[in-house]
Amino acid sequence: MTFGEQMLFFFSAIGVFNGLLLGIYLLFVRKLKYIPDFFLGLILLTLSIRVGISVGMYFYPDWARIIPSLGMSALFFTGPALYYYIRSSFQQEEFDLKQCRTSFGVLTLFLGTVGLVYLFFPVTWDRYFGTFIYTVWSIFVLLSVYQYYVFSKQRARNPNQVILPVLISNVIIFLSYQLISTGWIQIYCAGGSLVFSFVLYANFLILFSKKNSQNSVKETPKYTNKKIAGEIADNFVLKLEQLMNSEELYKNPNLKLSDLAAKMNMSTHQLSQLLNDNLGKSFATCINEYRIDEACEKIEKGSFLKIEEIGYEVGFNSKSTFFSTFKKIKNTTPLLYRQAQSPSEARLQSSEL
Known part of the structure; x- marks a missing residue:
């Protein structure tokens, strides 16, 4: 590797590593203490798997053929996870978790069926499997944006100020991968991984600044009683x-x-x-x-x-x-x-x- 490739690999890999750690924490440590965090963890985990495999394939192209398909399969669930993250963040207590589980079960069965079809017809795999995954991702990203628009108009204020940064981040990653896949940007895998790493750390900064601002607001009314008389x-x-x-x-x-x-x-x-x-x-x-x-x-x-x-x-x-x-x-x-x-x-x- 050249020095430039080494730096590219380092920044891409460290973003994937941190995304995986945070995704695993939200999914398996916090579990269902706060349902939107579960879907946020799923978003981070699926994107990290996809980006990690992309980085590996870019620098080590001799990997087995099945590995990139696993990355695409992980990406399949990113859109639905974003959609249900938006819904659960706004609906909170009214969110129907049972219906969500059913939907993810149907999606998993659908992906498995499509995957088996493409495995039996390997000629069509590279041509159509990626198109299928990106189409599903596109549909759910559009649905997520629409859901955010509808819920934000219905509610007096957003229950969670992190919803919009998460939505915007996913749209940026989605658009970057779509543009890169068209060939307008030549470095496909590395380009997408760098965008992911940049967006991930930008969100860390946003969350950190919001937490500090909330803490400063909480410290100001020291001598006021929260309850109405x-x-x-x-x-x-x-x-x-x-x-x-x-x-x-x-x-x-x-x-x-x-x-x-x-x-x-x-x-x-x-x-x-x-x-x-x-x-x-x-x-x-x-x-x-x-x-x-x-x-x-x-x-x-x-x-x-x-x-x-x-x-x-x-x-x-x-x-x-x-x-x-x-x-x-x-x-x-x-x-x-x-x-x-x-x-x-x-x-x-x-x-x-």
Whole structure:
């Protein structure tokens, strides 16, 4: 290797190494403590595997033919991981993990089937397998950008300020690989790996600066009480309950923090402070508790609506979200709750299913 090639290999390899370490940490150490971190770890791991194999193939082109295909297979999951990272970051408690597992299972089966087809027809491997992987990646990157646009318009503020840098970083890496693959940039493997390393360290700097700024903000209000004063908070809580009972705002599946704050004639910051610091719950949890309470009331009164229809009636926009939220709040399923009210309901529910 020349000195320039050695430096190229060093900077590429160190980026891959750090990406692998961080990806493994987020995937296997933190596990599911925070679901978006799991998908972020999957993004880092798949990109690191792809970039690492690319670097190896660039400097050692005599590697077995199956190795680059493994790198492409890892890249196949980068797009879906980004898509679900965006969704889980915004939806948080409402994120349907079971549906996500099913989707990844289908994608894995699909990749395995395509891989077997190409193995049986090796002539088409180099020509079509890469196109297939990049097409799937392109679709999911576009879906991720669209999801971010939709969720950012629906929510008063982003729940996690790291979402946008992660999205932009993935778009940059995606575009660089797409441009390099067209032949406009000749050094394919090394070029992509250098972009990955640069973006990785740029994100480290962004995360570090955000953490420092957050710490400095937290240190400034030393002499202020986070909670709203007792009597004022009680009045706000009473107003919240009256508003929910009279106008049933929770039945709106698209209700936002800013909408409720406007109804209560207070700022979104004040309402968030009231919910988080005084009541000890998030906005989503607060609204879902009202929805589940009404769902229980309907079940107790012997409603003849189907279980999922009750969920839609009280404000949930999907059956799966209703079921998972009900289980989390009541520690049982809607079906078991209905059966507990009247054994005869079991026969009714079985006929529904």
